[in-house]
Amino acid sequence: MKLKKGIPLIDQGNSLGFWGGKFGGNFVPETLKKPIEDLEILFNKLKKDKKFIAERDKYFKNWIGTPTRFIKLENLTKHVGGAQIWSKVVSDANGGAHKIYNATVHCLLAKRSGKKIICGDTGAGYAGKMLSMAAKKFGLKCRIFMGAKDIERQQPNVRAMKKNGAQVIPVYSGSQTLVDAVSECMRFWVANCDTTAMCVGSTVGPAVFVRICGWSTSQISRELKAQLIEEFGCIPKKLKLYNCVGGGSSSFGFWNEFMDYDKKQCEFIGVEAGGPAKSRRHAAPLTYGSKIGILHGAAQYVNQNSDGQIEETESISAGLDYPGISPLHCFLKDTKRARYTAASDEEALKAYKLITKYEKLRPSLEPSHAFSVAIKEAKKMSKNTIVVVNSCGDAYKDKKILRDRLGKKYA
């Protein structure tokens, strides 16, 4: 299994949509074969269409707001004492997280295909919030599927979705989190694919959804590359890119433009959700060596029992609380291009406390996982090492959890 240079990773799958011959694919009910094929044809055409790219860039620039900031965390660097710690503040984007890129592109595609309704899944509520924003912007009706447990713990985003006119449909089956929301959204699409477009909220699902999402979030690394060159005059000799990984959309987008660099120069570190320190449950299939299985239309490493039933996950961060992982990350793991590790709930909270103490930055619980590992490892690194953490979401949505776990001061 090998990465190819000079070809975007999203286009390195084989004719059946498998990366490395075994990750991804299209394990979908027959009814979805045609709508997926239609979407593939449309996407393959438009991603080469200069007019479409110009349109995308126009909305990215004027509506989402690009570029998001690239800042040095001076105080934190001083406190940690080691590598320089920087952050790409993707939460600057309209709506407060990276999910806006994928949502915008899906709405543009839906418009082109003549669909009037768009449905989507959400965990932390960001994918749903952004899809509701984009749907409103582009005049599409919007339905969001969200686990009942997530609705309870991510209220600010639920309110935002409703305000944008989206219908939020609570999902009560299974663990009542993201995994069930994605299943329910796919079921809805099965029954309504003639009138409705589907947006999968991360780089997961049938191959075309993995590709569209990866193509969209890659905006992050396009910006970062330019910002690094502006700041340092070149791509630094020792660059470490830390990102949390749930489905894997922000991390993939954060790394994509650096894919062809040697990993000794640009190292990718993906941080999964290890769950509560005392729990056996986690949402870290790559770190803890889960077996390959099929979930939501794609082959991937996934938490499951010996019978092939998908196992329930546990994490303080709803956005990382997913038993599977993007086929792109499975491929990056097996080709050893990226390294994956996990942070526990407690470690993420500790990192959040530390960052907010030293910096004017409020990363949500998802990127707090990445910060946790970055801070730990930066200590042992030389001063000329550039550590960049993607702060891909804002903590506003986590108010309730932060108040409960850390007290009023942090909420």
Place this chain on the structure above:
Amino acid sequence: MLNPIDVAFKKAKNENRPALLTYTVAGDSTKNQSLIILNTISKYADILELGVPHNTPVADGSQIQTSAYRAIKNGIKIEDIFWIVKKYKKNKNSKPIILMGYYNMIFQYGEKKFLEKCKKVGVNGLIVVDLPWPENKSFIKKCQKKSIYFIQLLSPTTSKERLNKIIKVSHPMNYFISMLSTTGGKLKVSSKKIMSNYFKIKKINPKKNVVIGFGITEKSIKSLKKADGLVVGSAICKEISVSIQKRQNPVTNVANLVKKLKYKIL
């Protein structure tokens, strides 16, 4: 030797009626009870589909989901499902059995080992909801070697070109999904439309049996009786759920329902 599935279709044809196919979830609500249900409905049904419950079923509506979650909660494992089939096949009035499920369960068990086990306990056919053509190319060959039918699903969204390709490689039985829906949805298209789609498929190769499923109930079954076979699933799963809720015997209630379904198509 004819696959018992062919025999069942032949018998129904001789009686000038469609074959009646039932779908129940293995282990719903317990291992033993689902076996008793199979034994009891054998009197009326021609082919029995047995669902392999999965906890992320992307094509099933709420009735079948409820049955599947109930079975999993009550501890059903894949080995128990093979046990059910094995026991059932000892019944001298047993009917052909089709296992229906999602690919991950087969993938984890191992394709080869799964098929060997199916063969051993007497499974006659397989429906794998999320293993469409061409992804199923190699698996259908493996099924063929074991004389187990791999039943291809066809949908109203399946293009003409694709229909031709699938039917060409398909085994003697195919499954037409009546409408755009998960299982158990309300029939949102007319029976006339469904039958007209059905005959288009049938014309491609009249020798292959095509059954219709999704959304078929006591009410609608009669209007579709020109098909080779009709599948009722969600309505039966619902009957089990309702029976449990009302503290009635699911076995008797399901048997009565299947009996009624049978009379509708005679």
